[in-house]
Amino acid sequence: MQEERSEKKIGPFNFQSNFEWKEFPQEEFEWFVKEVEKRFGLNLSSYKPQRVKRRTELLLRKYNVDYREYMNMLIKDKKYLDEFMDKMTINVTEFFRNPEKWWELRDEIIPLISENSLRMKFWSAGCSSGEEPYSLAILVHELNLSYKTRILATDIDIGVLKRAQEGVYEERAFVSTPKEYLEKYFEKLPDGRYRIKDSVKKIVEFKRHDLLKDPFEKNFDLIVCRNVVIYFEPEAKNELYRKFAESLKPGGFLFVGNTERIFNYKELGFEIYKPFIYRKVE
Ligand SMILES: C[S@@+](CC[C@H](N)C(=O)[O-])C[C@H]1O[C@@H](n2cnc3c(N)ncnc32)[C@H](O)[C@@H]1O
Numbered sequence: 001m002q003e004e005r006s007e008k009k010i011g012p013f014n015f016q017s018n019f020e021w022k023e024f025p026q027e028e029f030e031w032f033v034k035e036v037e038k039r040f041g042l043n044l045s046s047y048k049p050q051r052v053k054r055r056t057e058l059l060l061r062k063y064n065v066d067y068r069e070y071m072n073m074l075i076k077d078k079k080y081l082d083e084f085m086d087k088m089t090i091n092v093t094e095f096f097r098n099p100e101k102w103w104e105l106r107d108e109i110i111p112l113i114s115e116n117s118l119r120m121k122f123w124s125a126g127c128s129s130g131e132e133p134y135s136l137a138i139l140v141h142e143l144n145l146s147y148k149t150r151i152l153a154t155d156i157d158i159g160v161l162k163r164a165q166e167g168v169y170e171e172r173a174f175v176s177t178p179k180e181y182l183e184k185y186f187e188k189l190p191d192g193r194y195r196i197k198d199s200v201k202k203i204v205e206f207k208r209h210d211l212l213k214d215p216f217e218k219n220f221d222l223i224v225c226r227n228v229v230i231y232f233e234p235e236a237k238n239e240l241y242r243k244f245a246e247s248l249k250p251g252g253f254l255f256v257g258n259t260e261r262i263f264n265y266k267e268l269g270f271e272i273y274k275p276f277i278y279r280k281v282e
Helices: 026-040 049-063 067-076 078-088 099-116 131-142 158-166 179-185 234-247
Strands: 120-125 149-155 186-188 194-196 204-208 220-225 248-256 270-274 277-280
Touching (some): 049 067, 049 078, 067 078, 078 158, 099 120, 099 131, 099 220, 131 204, 131 220, 179 186, 234 248
Parallel strands (some): 120 149, 120 220, 149 204, 220 248
Antiparallel strands (some): 186 194, 270 277
16 A cells, blocks of 8 residues: 555655545544444454455545544445445456366366265355356356256355346456357357356356355355455454354365465364365265
8 A cells, every 4th residue: 555655755856745644543443343343234343454444544535534424424325335345345256266276176076076966055155246156157067967056156245246147247257267168158248248158057046145144054065265264354264164164064075265274174174185175074
């Protein structure tokens, strides 16, 4: 965020800026976090506080208001609340993010699950605009297993879920997608974007769900939760992994992001099956 500060002295030159870098009292931030939880049900205290503070204060500076004035804006106008939610929940995603891991799912893990289950139940938790659950659905389709598979896809952010349901994507979402899959599972629209085909879409069910407070379904064969817990405090992260373990069938898999490690996996009843893929011990 350094670039947003007004530098009085740069190199050999001096110049004055009218821009004033405003600091906000810590107590006001703490008040705001509690108020957001109370009024809008967003469990901000489970997210990394420095990040929440930094991102909120960017908005305060944008509107030149303090925490209390900003709270009034959030209460009165949904437009500001939507913008705030958007800033708190980073939605960056793409199809087949870290592709080599997806090919492990396709070639090894999904076939193994299928061998042992009449019905397969998968969950993409923190699914953003749908690229992740649709990637799963494409692999299931490739393996001719759609008839026995249901994919639950959830996110806290209603805005991204709406986009997921529309299923229309810009070309940049496909940097890791094999051309063959793009041609087979998407229809190119006149404006250059791509729409996912119904044959893939129909096995995915989108739902709003807050991983920090809503109840979890049970009996999953595979849970994919990637690049979500990076924003959570360690305690919230541990609790989430504990609940995932409870929600998996014995022998079920948990697929996490490529920077995420579960250090206490044994305690939670997991074994490492492959890097970033854990298996619930039977
Ligand atoms: C960076 S995206 C990751 C998307 C996808 N899993 C991937 O790896 O490409 C993080 C997603 O987590 C969602 N999220 C953040 N907090 C959440 C919560 N408490 N419950 C459910 N989803 C949450 C955000 O809305 C966002 O869509």
